[in-house]
Amino acid sequence: MQHTPTPFDAPTESSQSPAAKKRKPTYLVRKEEEKALRDEVVKLEAEVATLQMQRIPMAVSSMQQVAGESNALCEFGRNQQLGVAAAQSLMLECTRTQHSHPLWSRICLKKDWSERRAMLVAIRQAKLQTAYTYAMARNQCITNSSDQESQEKFETDDGDVCCTSNTVIHFPGVESLEQVFDALCFYLNYMEISISERLGHITVREDYDVIEGSAFNCRIISSDENGVSTESNTVVFTQLFAKGDARFGGEPCAVVASGCVDEDELHPYNGAERIRKDISGAIVLTVSRQQDSQLAESGVEVVMRRSGILKLHYPQFPLSPFAQQEVEDGIADWGKVMIKTMREVLYART
Structure with missing residues (x-):
């Protein structure tokens, strides 16, 4: 009898496949x-x-x-x-x-008083023009509103000691250009007093000729604390252009020109006792264009441009190295006295 396969006769899947993966x-x-x-x-x-x-x-x-x-x-x-x-x-x-300077010119004064005055009148215009031109040219590139000062000191082949200087000073809050000009003239008229008081140097002034409001010629003799004396024979020319002048920039300004007398037949230098001190300078006063609104309410600002050359001639009498050095170191002290005096006059407390 043929055997019919049953499900139990067939091999099961679990018996023929591998174990299940863990x-x-x-x-x-x-x-x-x-x-x-x-x-x-x-x-x-x-x-x-x-x-x-x-x-x-x-x-x-x-x-x-x-x-x-x-x-x-x-x-x-x-x-x-x-x-x-x-x-x-x-x-x-x-x-x-160099043997010259733009501000220097040879000035010789005779014994006759009329000739002396005629000489001052003759050179006045040229000295003022040179002073204005040089001072403005020397400071044409300076544009800011701060004070500036430069100074060079050197000795010539002859043993003379020279000092070239340039200064820009601002006077803010003043009443007018005329006020500053008056303060400058006050110093020029009484400089011997200011020098004596501020430097302690015994200073004497001898006025030889005065052209009121225009020019003067004087000798300044000053002795320092070492007893060394210097003498300056100087001519000074002043002019205020309150309304301006085409020859001087066309705007209101004031000009001061100073020069040393090279030869004076009436009052010769005393080289045996004093050191000759030559002063050739230029001062120009103008009203500043760079004023702020606050300053304009309280006044104006005036700018001083000052240039010059000073020369101490080699002493013709014995002098100790220390005393000579002291004189040379103070060659430009008068310029500082000028500024201090002007400020005192302008800003004096009332």
């Missing part, structure tokens, strides 16, 4: 994921490092270029400054060796 524990899965992330981080860090290494040479090159350009500019500026210094040295040497 599920991984969660901690192992997380561990593998963590490792994969770490590997990815390492890979990314390596890529970043590679990119940075590629950019560093470019950055270094750029920085080196900037540094090179900066050094080149600094060197260029330094060379320009050295050029200016060399030019200043050349100018000082030219000033030292």
Whole structure:
């Protein structure tokens, strides 16, 4: 009898397939994921490092270029400054060796009083014009509103000591140009008193000729604390242009010109006892154009431009090195006394 297969006779699926796959524990899965992330981080860090290494040479090159350009500019500026210094040295040497100065002119006064006065009248206009032209040209590039001062001192081949100076002084809050001009004239008329009081030098003034409001000729004898005396024979010309003058810029201004008398037949220099001191100067007063609104309410600002050359002739009598050095060091002290006196007059408390 043929046997009919039954379901029990056929082999079961479980008996012929491998054992069912087990599920991984969660901690192992997380561990593998963590490792994969770490590997990815390492890979990314390596890529970043590679990119940075590629950019560093470019950055270094750029920085080196900037540094090179900066050094080149600094060197260029330094060379320009050295050029200016060399030019200043050349100018000082030219000033030292030249036998003249724009503000200096030879003045000789005779014994006759009428001839002396005629000489002052004859040279007055030219001295004022030269003083104005030189002072304005010397300060034409100075534009700011701060005070400035420059000074050069040197010795000539003859042993004379010279001092060239240029000063710009501002007088803010004053009433007018005329007020400052009056203060300047006050100093010029009583300078021996101011010098004696402020420097302690015994100073005497001898007026030889005065043309009221126009010019004067005087001798100033001053003795310092070492007993060394200097003498100056000077002519001074003053003029106020309250409404302006085309020959002097066309705007209101005041001009003062001073010059030394080279030869005076009536009052010769006493070189055996005193050191001759020559003064040639220019002063120009103008009203400032750079006034602010607050200053305009309280007054005006007047600008003083002052230029000059002073010369101490080589002493003709024995003098100790210390005493001579003291005289030379104080060659420009009178100019400081002038400014202090003017400020005292202008801003005196009432």
